[in-house]
Amino acid sequence: MAVQGEIERFNLRSRLRFNIDAGQIWLDESRMLLLHAKALGALRRELFDSLGAKRAQGLLFRMGFAAGQQDADLASKLLGEGDNFDVFQIGPALHAFEGLVKATITEAHIDWEQGCFFGETKSENSWEAESHLQQFGIGEDTACWTLSGYASGYVTRFFRRFIVFRETQCTCRGDHHCVMVGKPVEAWGDDAYLEYCRPEELDTSFQALQQELWQLRGRQREQHVPGKLVGSSPAFRMAFDLLSKAAKSPITVLLLGETGVGKEVFAQWLHENSDRADQPFVAVNCAAIPNDLIESELFGVQKGAFTGAQQSRPGRFERADGGTLFLDELGDLSPSAQVKLLRVLQTGEVERLGDDKARKVNVRLVAATNVNLQQAIADGRFRADLYYRLATYPVAIPPLRERKSDIPVLVTALLEKYAPIYHKSLLGLTDRAMQALMAYHWPGNVRELENLIERAVLLVPSGAQIEVEHLFAGATPTAPPGAAIDRQGQVGNADEARRELLYDTLLDDGFDLQAHETRLLELAVRRANGNLTHAARLLGITRRQLAYRLKQATGEAGPGARHGMTKSNSDR
Ligand SMILES: [Zn+2]
8 A cells, every 4th residue: 555655646657658659658758668567677697698687687787777767757756855764665666657567665774974785675576576486486696677676776776876786586586575675885795796786777866977987088079079070870971071082182062951950060070080180270150240240350450441440450351361261150251352362363362451452361261051052042142153162162061850860879978068068067968858859850950959958958957957948948849649548547638538528427417616616625735744835736726826726715615615625734
């Protein structure tokens, strides 16, 4: 009953969704599998046969560890800022909910401040013991490796210390039931388990260590990020192959693509992989500079050329001498700047404004635009002769929606970039968050993805996973997953149909709106243990609205009063 109570208390059922049309089951943000214990048992048997007991046990332990860590995240989320001991207790409830085992905590000595931990659980109906007995019969060894891995991963994650659970009794050894004991890894006094654990793979909760790693990577990446191109999708490879063929030659490259596809990153890569890599890379965004300044910016000014030109200064062309000049948003260049640019390209010489001295420049030009230049020519906004000079080697950079398979690697690179900046150690994205990114259509391309990830890194608590709501802040781009299970464990065909039926039945029985509202309020407050904020969340209203309605229900001698709602439990 204790487990059932925990499941109700945290309303776990509401987190479990069957989206049968999409072929998905979700437990909160994690994709779950309803698979045959027999199939997993067969895999388990094959692991033992092909790898030997030791390695098979290690693999199973680590698999359980990963599951335990995911559930610890969910538990912390369900409990919010509540007592850590409660988090410890939801573990067995989640494990039971997932159908793996019925575990009961028989002993727990936890001192959060001191970091002391001792725990003992009794397991019944372990799927693993059952499967092991079917496959191997009674033997010398304990068998519940995924289960001890789960308990270890679970406790390790929220205790932030490496806690290892070992089976001291197991039905596979002929014991009456399975018993697991958990202690900090060093308290075991031997390192037999370390072999199973391979800490380098399990240390995701060793925050300090991970933080260091992120920072180290962040620091390394800082030198590479601007020139780093990430991707392996066919569309990306096509653009990249074209780009690499041009890298070593001085040919003028025209980068085409929508806003946000990362044209400057491509340009920078081109520079860094050319034989001009040790010379300057100068980038100019033509759209960001006012028309009356663009010419002096590009070509330079001679002292006295116009009022305010008190000093001679070189333009970007001269500053890029020997290296690469990247002209972004070229379609926005003013007509007179277009003429001057064409002349530079034809002669290889620049003249500063107010100066008739021609200066030789050796510049490799990379231009980029997101406007259709052909159309601009037809409209008389862009010079055809300049276009033909620039368009000798066009490279079209695909929009993000045409290279979605690159999203996971891009996300990894962006997390490595932003986690150190915001001093967060993060555990990646939930399955559902990643699915939402894959389903989105990305009108703003890689830049939009970068903005989204940066915001998510800012919003997510350190040590947690990024969830859908961190990314899309309320406006979830994917449909919420489908049917839930009811109290009897039945899966609804669809939420809507079930509600329809419920309302029908209610009306048939002679409906009293006020009474039903009061009952709902009571139920929610009870489920939330009197916490009005939590109760309001269950009801989909604000705490203020709930308090007001409760007051109405109890304060007035309306039909609600007869349900005996007391003031004390509504004021908490
Ligand atoms: Zn066992």
